[in-house]
Amino acid sequence: MRSMRTVTKVCFFLVMLMSVSACRQQLKTDAYINYVKGNDNGLKRSIEVDGWQYSFQYKPYDYIVLMESRGDLKSFDVKKRLAELKGTAWFNISFKRTDGTVTPLKFNVSTLDEYNERLDYYLNEAAKDIKLAYGADTLLPVSYLFENNYNLTPQETMIVGFYLPKTDDHPQRDMQLSYNDHMFKNGIIKATYSKAVLNNIPNLVY
Amino acid sequence: MKTSKILICCFLMCVATGVIVYWMIGGQQKKIGVVDAVKLFDQFDMKKELEAQEKLKLQSASKQMDSVGNLLQLAKAAKNEAEIKKLSYAYDYMKTALEQEYTAGNRDINAQVWKRLNPALDEFGKKTGMHLIIGANGMGTVLYNDDYFDLTAEAIKYINAKYENGN
Numbered sequence: 001m002r003s004m005r006t007v008t009k010v011c012f013f014l015v016m017l018m019s020v021s022a023c024r025q026q027l028k029t030d031a032y033i034n035y036v037k038g039n040d041n042g043l044k045r046s047i048e049v050d051g052w053q054y055s056f057q058y059k060p061y062d063y064i065v066l067m068e069s070r071g072d073l074k075s076f077d078v079k080k081r082l083a084e085l086k087g088t089a090w091f092n093i094s095f096k097r098t099d100g101t102v103t104p105l106k107f108n109v110s111t112l113d114e115y116n117e118r119l120d121y122y123l124n125e126a127a128k129d130i131k132l133a134y135g136a137d138t139l140l141p142v143s144y145l146f147e148n149n150y151n152l153t154p155q156e157t158m159i160v161g162f163y164l165p166k167t168d169d170h171p172q173r174d175m176q177l178s179y180n181d182h183m184f185k186n187g188i189i190k191a192t193y194s195k196a197v198l199n200n201i202p203n204l205v206y
Numbered sequence: 207m208k209t210s211k212i213l214i215c216c217f218l219m220c221v222a223t224g225v226i227v228y229w230m231i232g233g234q235q236k237k238i239g240v241v242d243a244v245k246l247f248d249q250f251d252m253k254k255e256l257e258a259q260e261k262l263k264l265q266s267a268s269k270q271m272d273s274v275g276n277l278l279q280l281a282k283a284a285k286n287e288a289e290i291k292k293l294s295y296a297y298d299y300m301k302t303a304l305e306q307e308y309t310a311g312n313r314d315i316n317a318q319v320w321k322r323l324n325p326a327l328d329e330f331g332k333k334t335g336m337h338l339i340i341g342a343n344g345m346g347t348v349l350y351n352d353d354y355f356d357l358t359a360e361a362i363k364y365i366n367a368k369y370e371n372g373n
Binding site: 045047048049050056176180185186187188189190191192 | 252255256259314317318319321322325369370371372
């Protein structure tokens with residue numbers, strides 16, 4: 001009888017321990033944004049190649065909602081947007097010169113034709129050079145947008161989205177985003193997001 | 207009692223001297239390693255992936271060229287001079303274009319791979335505390351080295367992990 005009680009106590013302790021460790025951190029909006037954008041949390045990866053800096057930012061659904069609502073969550077249909085995002089994975093791929101002196105579209109460009117050719121590549125072609133290894137699957141972008149900032153900032157950004165396999169309603173397996181930079185010929189740039197990093201993303205307190 | 211204390215003191219002093227000598231010699235040692243540059247280049251994952259992509263592109267162009275070659279053979283068999291002239295021109299043109307593309311592709315891959323390998327090797331050297339890494343490539347830089355100084359496997363592992371993880 002006594003041993004039975006001990007076993008029950010141990011089981012209870014283990015269950016409690018597991019539930020505590022499984023609990024995700026709860027963060028308010030600003031702290032959540034800082035977490036997602038933080039360099040140490042594994043959601044933003046920066047890679048430097050030959051004077052270029054590439055940043056791969058994974059965007060959890062809550063982060064997308066926060067950005068789209070611009071902080072005004074009360075007048076934003078959060079549930080609807082979260083339902084729309086279900087089964088997808090979204091990333092920002094940004095790139096700039098490490099010294100930040102010139103916008104990538106104008107870097108070493110001498111004619112308007114060259115500039116237009118570069119712009120055309122980012123508007124229409126670059127999506128072909130992006131893919132996501134998700135678990136054992138290789139996914140191609142279903143949505144792509146080049147944020148044309150008209151050379152107002154020295155950084156350019158591509159927004160890319162993927163449909164996940166039907167079994168997953170949110171990213172939960174190891175992922176590797178890769179971009180083969182044909183324009184500046186810097187080779188293939190990769191960023192890996194482990195399952196552990198994805199499972200460790202805090203919950204947003206709405 | 208006194209003797210045992212003296213013995214312990216002597217023992218401790220010996221150990222301390224040993225540690226200091228070891229530390230001083232270790233500090234002065236220049237760490238040198240050898241990396242087989244060809245092996246490193248060939249086993250870099252990005253190089254393999256870029257080559258596979260390039261191969262696909264060239265295969266498609268090569269198939270088109272073969273089709274024109276087959277038509278040329280048929281025209282030759284039929285002794286159709288006008289067709290032979292036209293197809294010979296097209297075939298030569300495609301062959302030259304393919305060769306040029308192959309050369310340019312190889313050049314691009316080499317440049318892109320070295321762009322990534324050089325800084326990664328720098329980082330590898332710093333992280334492993336090396337003072338000098340010599341590139342062995344079987345062409346005279348290092349004529350012989352045994353496993354003692356060989357860091358090729360470690361360098362390949364480090365560089366591929368860096369490439370795959372993106373940091």
